[in-house]
Amino acid sequence: MTDIAPPSATAEDYLAQTRRKRLYGAILLAIFVAMMASGFRLADARNAGGFFEGLHRFFDFPAEIFSEAIAKWQNIPGLLWRYLPSLIETLNIAAVSTLIGGIAAIVLALLSTRGLSLWPRAIPVFRRAMDVMRALPEIVVALVLIFLLGVGPVPAMAAIALHTMGALGKLFSEVAENADLKPVEGLGSTGASWFQQMWVGVLPQVAPNWSSYALLRFEINIRASAILGFVGAGGIGYDLKTALQWGQGRYDAVVAIFALLFATIILVDHFSDRARARLVRGATAKEGRI
Amino acid sequence: MRLEFRHVSKVFGSKAAVDNVSLSIEGAGFIGVIGRSGAGKSTLLRMINRLGDASSGQILFDDADILALSGRDKRDWQARCAMVFQQFNLVPRMDVASNVLHGLLGRRSTLSTLFNLWSEADIRRALGILDRLGIAEQAAKRAEALSGGQQQRVAIARALMQDPAIILADEPIASLDPMNAQVVMDALKRIQVEDGRMVIANLHTLDTARRYCDRVIGMRDGRVVFDGRPDQLTTGVARDIYGADASFSEAATSTEIGALGDDQEYAAAMLGD
């Protein structure tokens, strides 16, 4: 009765999120490849040949990077240590923007859910607002904000938080739509305020599913935060860009940064998968108090 | 303590769920509202608690128009006018004592709600009320782990926590088995008598109305068609209220003969509708 089985629409969104996660991975890879390719073009501008002639260099370049990194393998541990603060900055940007975006998403979701909204007539307004937030690509928002506010983590945070607000708001609202309204009505009859009705009557029902979506979003936001580093938002993305632009002589740094980034993403994925599995199982088995 | 309806109507679309009702209820007592499904019983009760708004008319409590209240005043009124629901409407994942303490929410600040800060005195009072209803040992269990009858008593405990002037009960026993139905009705009746409160209950069966009420209000198509003592509820009056719903009146009147045993009697009464 109190279970919120993900409806098929929610499952669709979940799949969409997963696809998006993959897309970010692909973009990260594509940027990496593009940077390498452009470096390659610059370096070999003099004797530029045909496409197929040059194709082998596409593979030569990573080989070049790795051979240099292997040659300077003693540097790698030091470099890993050196880039750790940047990694933490990237994670911070992701965490703060997920948190801010998530809290705003809760408010937006409740205000745009039938049966729960404080102003039922304004539901379409909040829904459209979330659509717009989702539709704006983070990188565009970040570039505009960087132009206005200058380079730094704040534009990245704002951009990611805005997107998170729209994306999580929609998912949160779909979960809340399936919430049992009887406790809310019961609390309302005692004179509880809207906030109290939501906090006591709705939150315990939706918390497991909401947390699960928020964790998934955190994973996505780590990738987004790394990518935004390229356009000047700081963090490890920025270091990667600098190292790549420097070219030969810094390839050990490139490898170290990638190692850090991939290890982090794999670790976070692993732990959040487990946490989400537990959250959703806990919600079904109704074990423990929320 | 006086609750007065003055030409109260509630319209859904083009249909009047409650149609120009005027009534006056004075002092403590157990008032039953009966009528077939769709007669407007729930709509009437929910307007008193302000869970639903009236389309026109006035509802006065001690001469103050409660339909005109808003914001803080409305919440204060709701705190004084507790409601018990057919489906209990508890927070299922929270423990029983917390559910009882929710009766205080209308008088609590947002901050204390946020951190779930109940004073020891409040908690003791909640446990005392649970004890009075015979379910003190369930206090730490999750509400959803209790039987229907126990959950409804938790809901009554929540209502008592509000220390209300009026207790409204919308078909409090309609989803309970006969045994539990009797336990819950007995509890409501005892509270009404011992505390001198006004209880207004929508009841599904004539039999229950006759057994527990001091006054019965019969509704049909949104209008009050009977208002009197339970002993005035003759078969003819029942037919007025329930109309062509013959199966109902027969099930209800057959119990009037009194030839049936207690359990069977309840079972027959529950057959109605």
Ligand SMILES: Nc1ncnc2c1ncn2[C@@H]1O[C@H](COP(=O)(O)OP(=O)(O)OP(=O)(O)O)[C@@H](O)[C@H]1O
């Ligand atoms: N929210 C609503 N929207 C539209 N119509 C409604 C709404 N609530 C009630 N009604 C209508 O108003 C009429 C009275 O409903 P109400 O729930 O008050 O009846 P009731 O006497 O409580 O019936 P029951 O015994 O089935 O609970 C019904 O015809 C119902 O269809």
Ligand SMILES: [Mg+2]
């Ligand atoms: Mg009803």
